[in-house]
Amino acid sequence: MFVETEQFEAELAAMDDAERERAYGRVQQWFADHHDKIVHHRHLMPADSATTVRLDRGEPLITDGPFVEGKEIVSGYAEIEVADLDEALRLARSWPACPLVEIRPIAS
């Protein structure tokens, strides 16, 4: 799971078009370099597009925004097929964009 921070968001916003193009290029390159291990991946729309439904408070409660009002927000995910955690960690270390990557096994 890819996690963005406020600072990363600000840095991205401060880039000019050419810089941002290069940043996106690095991400595309990463996906291309590791395509044999990536089952699929998705980038999510920004958190201000999120709607949250809470089901643990009696009536379903619908609110605008992400479920945690945090400085760190899940911005996308990639499903990878690797032998073990060390291989996953190597992939994560080479990720060229947002500053946090959470690795979690898929429940079988």
Add this chain to the structure above:
Amino acid sequence: MTQPSHAELARVVRDHAGRLAASLVPLVGDFATAEDLVADAVEAALVHWPVDGIPERPDAWLYTVARRRGLDLLRRESRHRDKLALVPWPAEPEPDDRLRLMFTCCHPALPRTAQVALTLRVVCGLTTAQIAKAFLVPESTVGQRITRAKRKISDAGIPYRIPSADDLADRLADVLAVIYLLFNEGYLSTGGPAAQSRDLTDDAEFLAALLHGLMPTEPEVAGLLALIRLHRARVAARFDPDGGIVQLQHQDRTLWDHDAIADAGRLIARAAAQKRPGPYQLQAAIVACHAEAGHWDGTDWTQIVVLYDMLLHLAPSPVTRLHRAIALRYVTGPAAALAEVDELAAILGDYYLFHATRAELLRGLGRPDDARKADRLALERTANPAEQSLLRQRLNWM
């Protein structure tokens, strides 16, 4: 048959439990199950051996119990059937595979507390109860840490292997950090309530020596082993008959183990010849300067300051700067040392040793009133839990 002492039992279990675990993991194909089998065998040994004596072949004894338990599991629990049905139980444990074991136990995806508990249990063969007693925490806490860590190893896919060359330096640093922490824990509790139950410095030295045997060309491993041996060589002189700490300048140096000190010196020299200095080698070299001096006045303080400079270059730390300033006192005098120490006021103002050091230096400068004031500040900070944890992180160099 003579009944074995606690130390003898601990040594024999430690020599064999880790080897057995290391050879069972690939056989059983599952770290957690293999670990359970060995832990059960160790528990059984601790029941039988004190009464019956240590068997002639402790490895074969442990192996037989683990095997029987494995076959029981196979019969009772269908979830193990697939794994254990294929196990071609060998006649005896395979060659030493404990390096893989250590890297798995100290994997960076596990919290440090779990790395420590797991290493002690899996590599050194300690029981959960022994670990809990050594760290003065409830047995259930240690049990949960180990259970959770083992679950994470299988769920997250933490591999059972020696890291690739790219990862080796980082991963070795984790293993060394675990051993270093164990050593500090044991060293600082020497003479305390946990001392009688288990000497963790013994386990730390065992692990460092094991790692050095398996990775003889890694200079930082040799450095850590030397550091541990240098401290242990001087333990006999650290306490007075009433259990009070004797400061280095007042220690009876004839009580030191000079053979062990010479041995550590050779380790440091061999490591240094590789020209890959690191924090453990430098710390060992600093302690060696103290240990090799025939008396307090013969200490090579100039060399110690040079080594601290190298250490600060590799691993900057305010506590190390404080220690350097203490050494500087004997090279350039208390005024220069005090100036250095005062620069650390903002960072170390809550650290008792900062104030205690200032007090010493102020006394040396003939300012007894200021010295007393600093002493009071130091005293106020000695019962502080934050300071206790800082104390635990640092080694008592002096």
